[in-house]
Amino acid sequence: MERPVQLFGLWALLHCLGGDAEHPKSHPPVTNLRVSVEHLCTVTWKWNPPEGVSPNCSLQYISHVNNKDKIITSETSRSEEVPLNEKICLQVGSQCDTNESENASILEEKCILPPKGDPESSVTNMQCIWHNLNYVKCTWLPGRNTSPDTNYTFYYWYSSLEEILQCKNLFREDNYIGCSFNLTKQKDDNIYKYNVQIMVNDSEEKSLPFFHIVHLASHVKPDPPRIKKLSFNNSTLDVQWETPPKFVKKCLEYEVEVSNSHTKETQRFPVKDAKCQNSEFEEENLEDINCLNVPAVLPESLNTVRIRAKANTYCYGDDKIWSNWSQAMSIGKKAKTSLYIIMLLIIPVIVAAAIIVLLLYLKRLKIIIFPPIPDPGKIFKEMFGDQNDDTLHWKKYDIYEKQMKEETDEVVLIENLKRASQ
Template sequence: MERPGKLFGLWALLLCVGGGAAYPETQPPVTNLSVSVENLCTVIWTWNPPEGASPNCSLRYITHFSNKQDKKIAPETHRSMEVPLNEKICLQVGSQCDSNESENPSILVEKCTLPPIGDPESAVTEIQCIWHNLNYMKCTWLPGRNTSSDTNYTLFYWHSSLRKIHKCENFSREGEHIGCSFALTMLEDFSFEQYNVQIMVTDKEKKIRPFFHIVHLASHVKPDPPRIKSLFFHNGYLHVQWENPPKFLSRCLSYQVEVNNSQPVTHSIFSVDEDKCQNSEFGENMEGTICFMVPGILPDTLNTVRIRAKTNKLCYEDDKLWSNWSQAMHIGENAKTTLYITMLFILPVIVAAAIIILLLYLKRLKIIIFPPIPDPGKIFKEMFGDQNDDTLHWKRYDIYEKQTKEETDVVVLIENLKKASQ
């Protein structure tokens, strides 16, 4: 009976020396698998090595989520992940003696997180967070279906530069959308692409279901509009110079230059792929300035120029959020400007003259249509007011007239008598 045992031991020893260590086909499962949540959305799974594992086995642990995605094989007895906790999340862990994926792992042990408590229809929807000019982040959302209009929302946020979870205080409402803004300026070395911001939106009364959201800082960045420094014509080109919004490198932004021409009325947008400030035509000391030459612009027409910017994929993940258009700047002359200025001065003179003529004409027309009515008081005053004087006047007039008639008669009588005597 001893001989077969010795032969088996010798065979096992030969396998270890010649062909490597001999391991069982499968290892025992891990023990004490547990899950915990830190901050807002950081989930941590921990476990202990399997009991009864071979001492000659270099243990490796294969982990993946229940959907068999994000598979990982590592010697650590823990795994963490930032993930929104809006649903149940399960991690499966198994042990094996090699990092080779073809190695048969032990029986998989699974541990899940609990989903949020509350009606799923009460959670907020369409949440979106935008990092404005690397200064502040604004998150907006729509209320859930099963919520009242007077719900008092609360937004909590956390990122790796904070020691504790913070609450957002600057709430706003734009139509149906509700929003909240908080400062986010802690990353000045452009290493933010490795960081996330964890968001949770709930209500003060805890009647709605909390909603979790994770914002990757390399995405959803909206810069401020650039500032136009100067416009000038040279060698048949319109030269445009502008300054970047603060905190952005030139290589991290893409631009569009919009030119509106007054005559003929045209609207053109040019994409800027290369900085032309190295050209000697732009002069020296152009640090921090971006330059572009727009072709086909006539200097004898009025041109309106605006610029906007967005992040590109050299530095960021998202390249869809354009800034607002910059303040417009004008250059050139409008062919109708002189006529407009002339009319601006002539029209008031013409209008004033027309008003004066019209007033005079209306006054004359009023006199013709509505002649002045005599004052009856004056008429009666002339007739009756000075009767004593007038009576004496008339009396004197009658006596004089009467005396004149009598004298005339006498003269005529004497002359007749003389003729008769002769």
């Protein structure tokens, strides 16, 4: 039994050696992988080719950033614009063709760590909008573990700048803090294709810095359109407006709002293609003029029109930010308000006069409206009580007069007697 076991071991060894011959060893990894940060949020990885590579090998490199965004290239570097608020790692390996073959090298990894600090001290709710292709306005909320009166510094950079700039136009809006800055014109006039790198920190550098990247094409807000003319064509309302400055006509969409004073209804009409087809405008320059025909409009009532605009995905990366509403313009017959104005003037006068009359004749009106009820007891008292009083008065007078007469008579009699005796 020992010989078959030895033969089986020898066969297995030969089979393993044969298998290694069919499957070559993996490709050697890249060397000297390193990482650096440029500007505010540009991370660059560089590496050297692997050692001991066959001259017949067409070196290719496969790389991943945080295990995603895989690319295959012959370059020995890779740059990415990423916010540095989290750990960023790149894995890179080498191989001899553009397909991921079985002999690809192991992946080398190099990471860059975020700044140290309290995450609750970093700013939140960062929002940036590119207003009318003119200036960028960013707003944010202070960190939860920071004082509301914290002083912040705002730095920004984009491809046409030679150095990082500090934003000076800081402002406060309610609980938000913000800063706005203008954009210098690109040489190729395609600034909307680039990103703006942002870093916000407090002036004393006690809070955790916050990094942000704004893709300009996804944060465009046009100025409100300007209504040029309103006119009626039978029961159709023709609306004309101008394209906001700095925008190409095909790059915007609109929404037209029509409010009717008679029906009290408001209708909104989305407009993607605002071409003017009315013959009366053929001689005018229609390059920046937009038109819409609104059907079933009552000319006998007052119609008020407003318009707003937004960038479309044909030219930009987002179509969710509407402009403010344009200044309203009205057309149609106004309701006759002269009678209402007269009534509004007369009614207060009448009310005031009525109040004065009521104040002057309130007592008389009270007597007329609520006459007094006679008191039977008082009537009987007047009938009988006064007579008893008069009778008693006369009785008292007779008794007094009688007493006075008697007393006088007695005095006279005594005096006469005295004279007679003498």
